[in-house]
Amino acid sequence: MPSVPPPEAAYDRMRLRQWAHGTARSAGIERRDLLRLVAAASVAAPLAGLATPAQAASATATAPGIVKPLPPEVFTVRGTNAETNFAALRETGLLTPAERFFVRNHTVTPRIAAADWRLRVWGDGLKGPAVEFTYDELRALPSVTRTSFVECAGNARSYYATQQGQPVSGTAWTLGAIGTARWRGVRLADVLRRAGITRHAVDVLPRGLDGEVVSDGINLGHVRRPLPVAKALDDVLLAYEMNGEPLPPDHGHPVRLIVPSWVGIANIKWVGDIEVSAQPLVSPWNTALYRLFGPGYPAEGSAPLTRQTLKSAFELAPGAEFPAHRRQLLTGRSWSGGAPVRAVEVSTDGGTRWRRARLRDEPRSGSWVRWSADWVPGARGPAVLLARATDRSGRTQPNVAVHNTQGYLFDAVVRHEVRVV
Structure with a gap:
């Protein structure tokens, strides 16, 4: 069993110091490239897309890489993303139907057959070698159900410009980059314990199976973002159902993370592997992206964003x-x-x-x-x-x-x- 990990606020401060001092390990990208991205992130720019797909061969003219229909009365297409029009939620009840749930894609939606999917859990925070789970093996574990919203950290971003006259970078969301669903799956804690997590583990890094992301000419690799062990062993789900049905492709089929109350980027879709590390980890999605930059913040940015507002x-x-x-x-x-x-x-x-x-x-x-x-x-x-x-x-x-x-x-x-x- 892991020792008692630090609370969220202490973890955030600790990771900020470790990133600033170069003592956290960069998972899959050179530190010099991360520093270039941090420098770019500290400068506001006109609202636009932050990243482009490494491969856009399957892109369409209106919504690159999104599988489900996007009727204009329900969605506003924003690059590779689709924002739910809030008026379209009036008659939907507490839960957001999958066909009206917003889509945040860094690249394009992959099509993954459940029968071919594997989850590999590995790293120096485990007792032994890597452990693999098939889709059926995951579904055979005890399941739990949680009702939780998923919300992009940039939701309502456009109002910095339109209401406050302040320039910002990123997708020009209004308020519709959020949806609430009933998610069913397996506790991440149960999977980690079956894989042999040790008391030395400090970070858990899930990685998506969508395409590699390119930003400012730098290949950031697959979407991935470390979770502190405290959160990973708390209320996080490896979800395979959404509102009583298997996850649709755009929402993470066959398996995704649900990290209640945390910013959307933590809720990795199409999870393919999870690294359990005895060292602190950083990735582009908790260094140059998903930190706060600007006056009043350190040059390297705030601590990584966790809870939504x-x-x-x-x-x-x-x-x-x-x-x-x-x-x-x-x-x-x-x-x-x-x-x-x-x-x-x-x-x-x-x-x-x-x-x-x-x-x-x-x-x-x-x-x-x-x-x-x-x-x-x-x-x-x-x-x-x-x-x-x-x-x-x-x-x-x-x-x-x-x-x-x-x-x-x-x-x-x-x-x-x-x-x-």
């Missing part, structure tokens, strides 16, 4: 129209990676007055809560709707998000502009 969204299309003097039911969703949402407030006059919304779900850790509020629009013309959440830790969405060059973890109240007619 606090957000709220109306289930409305931008510019939606409402008839004057007729009662309307406003609906939306709020969520937090830190603690269950405790309360949601809504303003229909641009923030002058606030009132409580009605919560439609029991707030739970790792999931969102749906809410509603009545509104009788008054004078015709433009109007601004606002929603802000408070979670059980006491945190409330601020009016302004703290800027970082890559536009991660936007948590400010979003201005939703509509029109009264």
Whole structure:
């Protein structure tokens, strides 16, 4: 059994020091290339794609590499990604159907047959040699089910530019790079223990089977990001089902990680191998990417991002129209990676007055809560709707998000502009 690992905050600070001092091992990429990427990450740029596929032969004209249909009333295509339009969630219930779940791809969706898939667990943090699991062997292990949201760290990134006038790099998400599903699978802890994890293990590095990623002319390799042993042995799943069905290709078939409440990049899709290391590990996805850069942060960036932040969204299309003097039911969703949402407030006059919304779900850790509020629009013309959440830790969405060059973890109240007619 591993010794008791450090808590999350201590782990984050420790990894930041180890990266800065060069004592963490770069997993699959030269340190000099990581330093080049860090230097580029510290400079904000116009919103765009951060990375390009190493091979784009299967790309399509509208959504490179995405398998499922992307009807425009449901999705906004953003490069290799597809953002869910929040208005399309209004009638979906607590869980997001797979056909409406956002897609975040670094390259293209691979097509992997479950019968051919193998999970290799290896590394110097194990007692012995590598251990392999087939799909059937994994499914034969005791299963658990968790309802959890998956959210890109850059969700709502575009509002740094549109609301705060601050330049950032990356995909111009609004609020739809999130979805909540019921995931079924095997505890990662059970797999690691069967593989022989030792008390010397400090990091667990899952790696995806999608194509290698190229950014700024540097081949970053396959998507991979280390987890601290504390998290890996806690609530992480190796999931093979989504909402009661086998994972669809775009969402990780045959097996993916689900890391509740953590940023989306931790939830590696199409997992093919897991390194268990007795040394601290770093990869591009916790050094140059998925750290905070900019004024107020160290030159090497913040500690790697872990928990998601606090957000709220109306289930409305931008510019939606409402008839004057007729009662309307406003609906939306709020969520937090830190603690269950405790309360949601809504303003229909641009923030002058606030009132409580009605919560439609029991707030739970790792999931969102749906809410509603009545509104009788008054004078015709433009109007601004606002929603802000408070979670059980006491945190409330601020009016302004703290800027970082890559536009991660936007948590400010979003201005939703509509029109009264």
